Amino acid sequence: MKGFCEKCRDYVPVKTQTTEATKTIKGVNIEYNKKVAHCEYCNEEVFIADLRDENLKVLENAYRKKENIISVDDIEKILIDYNIGKRPLSKLLGWGDVTLSRYLNGDIPSKAYSNILNKLKEDPSYMLEFLESNGDSIKEIAYSKCLEATKKQIEQRKILESNGNDKINIVTKYILMKSKDITPLALQKLLYYTQSFYVAFYNKFIFSDDCEAWIHGPVYSNVYHKYKNFGYSFIECKEDFINTDLSTDEINIIEVVVNSFGCYSGKVLEAMTHSERPWQLTRSGLKENAPSNKIIEKSLIKEYYDKIIKKYTMINVIDIRDYCEDLFKKVC
Ligand SMILES: [Zn+2]
16 A cells, blocks of 8 residues: 655555544544554655545444444335335435435434334334325325335234244354354354354344353253254254345354354364353353353343454454454464
């Protein structure tokens, strides 16, 4: 990378480094990892437009995460799920015509507007309420398309719930689809790391289930019972699985976890989770081989992995790999 050094008065090669920085956005202090470039010759700081853009992105993501502001991807998903355009939806919500266009172009929604969008994303019956109360604010054709899609969403969710196909099962199926040879023991650890890093990066849990601090590490008992017949063999998964319910963020985390942790055996993964505080703390006072179904509290998981992503200055989810490699060295 090259840039113009004011001191050398020339285009010079630069070296970049990451520093911790704080900035205030809308009255909220945001800590983030900022990249800066320095002249290779005189060490003067050098301005690089690409780095500034990258830093702004990182800062904005840190803000969205801290304030739980909906992402652009999720707004796009709302439009697709409810088969509605950005203008009609803005009108339906009683907002300015171009509000959603601005958000889709990267403007950050206010907390109040973001909460409404988050709720729409989670709950189609909330969309139905807007259609019922404010449906005449949009064109007949847009209204009927959206109504049809909303009813479909409500139906789909009912089916998912009644099948026991809740979020953890969807995540499990996705992990199984992405892994070649995986035992029930390894599956549990991949679920655990998916949950842990998802909350650390996005400030919310990917599924609501709690895991228990069993002898061989954290276990989601429902999933355990579903696959326990495979014992120490690889899980054979005959079901076809087409993902329609995971967001891009969710998929990114699962794939990085599968690609970095998934290459280790269940036993190695067990040793990894044994070396970490959430499992250790939950089992404190228990003998090594004492059965326990104590819950590893979600707050403990969040707190621990928040610290890990700070400690490893993780900026992108791909950086989870560094932690995984370190953990492997530690336990082997
Ligand atoms: Zn210089």
